[in-house]
Amino acid sequence: MQKFEVHQGLVVPLDRANVDTDAIIPKQFLKSIQRSGFGPNLFDAWRYLDEGRPGQDCATRPLNPDFVLNQPRYAGASVLLARENFGCGSSREHAPWALEDYGFRVVIAPSFADIFFGNCFKNGVLPIVLPAASVDALFRAVEAQPGYRLTVDLPAQKVRLPDGSEFAFDIDNFRKYCLVEGLDDIGLTLRQADRIRAFESARRTAQPWLFKEGAR
């Protein structure tokens, strides 16, 4: 996983609440057995005027000029500014894969759906919860000022604005550690393999029916 320390990037505002994972990456693209290549289909139904199919060359598809990601001033954005309950709906990790593949490293919103929130961390994308009033202020600033960029300092847990002011944010120590170090958490968990084995064998003794093998 890509390490995350300090990131500076152009901000794009997506001004709608309850953006669901079906909107982030529509179901027809979930048929892939790969982990990469979802970026061109990020927000597919909003981004293009035709109906997207897996495996198509997106470079030749008609773009929806009204969709914010297609506006030239936001080309190359890596910080997504969003509204409440971002990432609700399905558990598909294809949603953060698509965001990451497109080039997003940060999503800022007043709230996120739980599963999506956790999935982001596994893929080097940092979801940041800020109070609704701060998010509102950012929406106004981004819209007013072309080329608006933010600096996200994960070790310091700060979002720095171009005017020098900053917003602090919270993050679990463990998630921060994994992201800053770019660590694979399976490897970390396997360091506790003995404890897991001990737990499992005690459980098997106490409630053997939990380990019954079903008919093949």
Next chain:
Amino acid sequence: MPAQTLYDKLWSSHVVSAEDDGTTLLYIDRHLVHEVTSPQAFEGLRLAGRSLWRASSILATADHNVPTTAVKEIADPVSRLQVSTLDDNCSRLGITEFAMGDRRQGIVHVIGPEQGATLPGMTVVCGDSHTSTHGAFAALAMGIGTSEVEHVMATQCLISRKARSMLVRVDGALGPGVTAKDIALAVIGVIGTAGGTGHAIEFGGSAIRGLSMEGRMTVCNMAIEAGARNGLVAVDDTTIEYLRGRPYSPDDSEWQAAVAVWRELHSDAGAGFDRVVEIDAATIEPQVTWGTSPEMVSPVGGRVPDPAAESDPVRRQGMEKALAYMGLRANMPITEITIDKVFIGSCTNSRIEDLRAAAAVVRGRHVAASVRLAMVVPGSGLVKAAAEAEGLDRVFMAAGFEWRNPGCSMCLGMNDDRLAPGERCASTSNRNFEGRQGAGGRTHLLSPQMAAAAAIAGHFVDVRTLAA
């Protein structure tokens, strides 16, 4: 010991280790797997040279891509590859899989409980948000992402943090024609789609106690639509009776011991919840969603709301976008909305009880001429067989419904079953998001009874007013 909630008990009995910041390694008893969210996890394991921790904890099935018509092979090569990748991974690693053609195959959240593979007191995970369904058995069940699927495969554990607790208490008697689905939609209408975020929701109260296991699964299934990763219902006689004699249920020699453990799986008297929501069952009417989020819901006797009356600008804009997408006018009565298709199925409402209820409405009637397609998709091969043994297939077909093979089908349209742009569907599934059932398709969520009634009338109708 202080009074504990059911969630507290389930959580604390699975902690392998915990950090000071609350990060916890939780032991996982059951891992359900389907073809869409697993290929990258299997691939990740293989690339890292890791092995499965405990293959027998996994039960796999293909459900999202499978055709519901009588074809033997999937026509779309991309879907076919995804399903065959699951088959290959399962046979290579010794995982039990109900593959296409197995009579036990079906939607992962239907087959787990049907097999007794979901037991009280378990932790259950699946790379699928509707894993909350299994909480109906007082199991701590949660949807996870593909990286977590790989993590559980490799370590039999999930890294998690304890959620806050919410009690949704539904007391009183449901009116005739009002179902578990209406409870679920009404709760979401009250607390909103983010109302349960960060919480585990326990559903209690006499109306929940009065539901069958099928009904409790419907309610817990929709907990995720309220933002909660887990839904929970305490164990009672209904739970225990349901589990007797299922393939993965405890053998006779262990049954008494298991039941004794299960009887403890309820919140203690006096246990504290972070939030309590109380709903009077008698006030719940049959529900229909009108928008593109499950919280955009109304009693069938209501009207499509008017965004002009909404003071919050973000909400107003959301309503305007939803009405434009759904092709609806503000203030129009819900019962004036005409439909093109009807879908009875999905992990929310495709169990035998759902099919019985829908069949009782359509018996002796016929689908309206204006309805292009009305389909029933049983949740599993075993549900289908049970329905056929009762003659429900004939009731549906005589009424003009198509009777299909099990799978997720038009719940999300990864197979051939989907809406065309602009088509309007009465659906017993769980999500009415834009494009969920097909690009440009318009989804209205409702109960099986209400979907059956809409099929007959050609528009939404209060099932209680259909002449007997």
